[in-house]
Amino acid sequence: MTNRALRRWAPAVAAVAAAALGLTACGSSGGSDAKDGGSGASAVRSALAKGGDLTVWAWEPTLKQVVADFQAAYPKVHVKLVNAGTGNDQYTALQNAVQAGKGVPDVAQVEYYALSQFALGKSVADLSPYGAKDLSKTYSPGPWNSVNINGGVYGLPMDSGPMALFYNKKVFDTYKLPVPTTWEQYLDDARKLHAADPKAYITSDTGDAGMTTSLIWQAGGKPYTVDGTKVKVDFANDPGTAAYTKVWQQLVSEHLVSPVPGWSDQWYKGLADGTIATLATGAWMPANFSSGVAAASGDWRAAPLPQWQAGANASAENGGSSLAVMQAGGNKALAYAFAQYADQGAGVQTRIKGGAFPATTADLDSQAFLDTPFPYFGGQQANKIFSASAKNVLPGWSYLPYQVYANSVFNDTVGKAYVSSTTLADGLKAWQDRSVSYGKQQGFSVG
Amino acid sequence: MAVLTPPSAAGRPAAGRGRSRGGRAGGRRQVGWAFVAPFLLVFALVFLAPIAYSIHLSLFRDQLIGGNHFVGLGNYTQALHDHAFWSGLSRVGLFLVVQVPVMLGIALLVALALDSGRLYGRGFFRISIFLPYAVPAVVATLMWGFMYGKRFGLVASVNEHLHTSLPDPLAPGWVLASIGNIVTWEFVGYNMLIFYAALRVVPASLYEAASIDGAGQWRIIAAIKLPAIRGALVIATIFSVIGSFQLFNEPSILKNLAPNAITTYFTPNLYTYSLSFSGQQHNYAATIAIVMGVVTMIVAYVVQLRGMRKEV
DSSP: OHHHHHHHHHHHHHHHHHHHHHHHHHHHHTSHHHHHTSSHHHHHHHHHHHOEEEEEEOOOTTHHHHHHHHHHHSTTEEEEEEOOOSTHHHHHHHHHHHHHTSSOOSEEEEEHHHHHHHHHTTOBOOOGGGTGGGGTTTBOHHHHHHHEETTEEOOEEOOOOBEEEEEEHHHHHHTTOOOOSBHHHHHHHHHHHHHHOTTOBSEEOSOOHHHHHHHHHHTTOOOEEEETTEEEEOSTTOHHHHHHHHHHHHHHHTTOEEOOOTTSHHHHHHHHHTSBOEEEEETTHHHHHHHHOGGGTTTEEEEOOOBSSTTOOOBOBOOOEEEEEBTTOSOHHHHHHHHHHHHTSTHHHHHHHTTOOOOBHHHHHOHHHHHOOBGGGTTBOHHHHHHHHHHTBOSOOOOOTTHHHHHHTHHHHTTHHHHSSOOHHHHHHHHHHHHHHHHHHTTOEEO | OGGGSOHHHHHHHHHHHHHHHHHHOTHHHHHHHHHHHHHHHHHIIIIIHHHHHHHHHHTEEEETTTEEEEOTTHHHHHHHTOHHHHHHHHHHHHHHHHHHHHHHHHHHHHHHHHHTSOOTTHHHHHHHHHHHHHSOHHHHHHHHHHHHOSSSSHHHHHHHHHOOOOOOTTSTTTHHHHHHHHHHHHHHHHHHHHHHHHHHTSOHHHHHHHHHTTOOHHHHIIIIIHHHTHHHHHHHHHHHHHHHHTOOHHHHHHHHHOTTTSOTTSSHHHHHHHHHHTSOOHHHHHHHHHHHHHHHHHHHHHHHHHHHTTOO
């Protein structure tokens, strides 16, 4: 009896165990596509040969040409490129779609700061099974570290954003302003420019979490400490933050920054007509300049970022995105194939030609890349400045594993400093409190 | 005009008739259910099920670390102590107390003017005042947003040409009033139409009797017209109360133009939206939505009770 029972049960138990194993295998490999095709790389190849439909959510302008080339190279693949908004707008739509389980794209552009939140929520797939692990030498260390989360690779680095100061040379020449090498000098220029032309501002700022954190990063600040699920947020006692608020508070209090929100129509207009004279941002900006501010072609130049301490050469990253494969997407192998084409294959050259700033080391170090003249910047070899900036990015910075949320409440807290008597320092403290309480609610141990 | 009659007045006798009939023939009951079934099915599917699901959601908490677990009424206690929620609620409360009387007052004035028969080009006024209601709220807000612009908008032009310094309508202290202005513009026509329709069904014989008694226009308004449209006034007030508590479109769109003046918890609805889509706190968002639903129901019910009290 017991024997028979055992015989009857043994296969069932084995089957359950096998199924469980299969499930965990699926879980860790990020999908069944890889399993079917044997090794990941061959699964990707067969997916390309078989073809299919892909939906890609991205706002990066050079991808348009990449999609066209990709479809020409693989006629059986049809790619639908959708601009679902820039940055946070797109993440909101993306989280919405993931939550609904419907309308999720196959591939999505996700900025480095946001990727860990999507990886933690298992919305994006681990790309290790498709061979992404082997690409560690392909990409420069900063971006590669950003896509490596908890032992998996959750996106392929598409571009990187070592910061530079873009300035409207025409405006600087007209008012005989020196190109600032320190932020103190920048403040000086801001005062002179606004005094000379009350309609002109040194830059526009209505409270931008990405820019604020990047400038604090460049000032040597480390407000976020992340160790697995242990998180610490401290703007109040952070020396980098203090350096930033000292200068920026004066810019804001003296109304020296234009109150035009970034990426709005007014903002593009301001960049074009010289009423917004500089922009401190990532090296991915040139592509947006030529597509969005075409009228001012030839007026703008790139320069190294002003320094918090005279004579230093510190830099930071601002933005930069990866292409991530969505966990809920239908054809992950094909999705990976597209991401690889755009971020590692022939697409990289296309995107560089379009003005994007790559994350691939081979291109960053190539002489041809460094010597490329930018017609938009009056023929300036701007990549030299960007490459130098990439090498000077201060190490040790990390974002919160829920930075998307934190950034969404930036204007609730720090934004007050732009429209009331609240100081930036108080605003940052309030931002810290909101970030801490959210982290606690989400189960992080927050110190 | 049955729609405008308060449900309590029309409902009672009908229910009484139904009971007596059902007693006579039991078989009819089942036939009745069969007739009601299609409605009940759709009602359960699109009304009861989402509410039940929201209540279910509100009893859990889904964390980035630790996953989903049952928290009982934990979310509700959190909501009661949530500064952001209460600040949003008191903001729409203030909006309600100021904007709704202004809007309904204007609507009533316009309806009475149209009904007085002394207005030249009545059809034109009626349609032009109603027209803003036909403009989608999103478009209306964008349009007003451009006018409010202190740098490139109408406010900027006025300041430039008349050398005035109008306050920035999108500054934190003014933005609620600016939203009130948009909402008033949008909904005066709609409420006017409700009042006007109610006024049209007042029997002309009452006016004749009043004029024989020597009543002037003001007397007619106070003694005949206003009492006659009391039901419509109550209905319009209830709609406006609900509309105020659900304020979302206008602040949500203006937020792009005034990101620092309109917080993510500016109104309770905007707060639930931010919680759920930026913060991934779907459970807490459901809780806030339910609490808001209950608050709205209570306030609307109080308005109805008060409005109907003196009517016999």
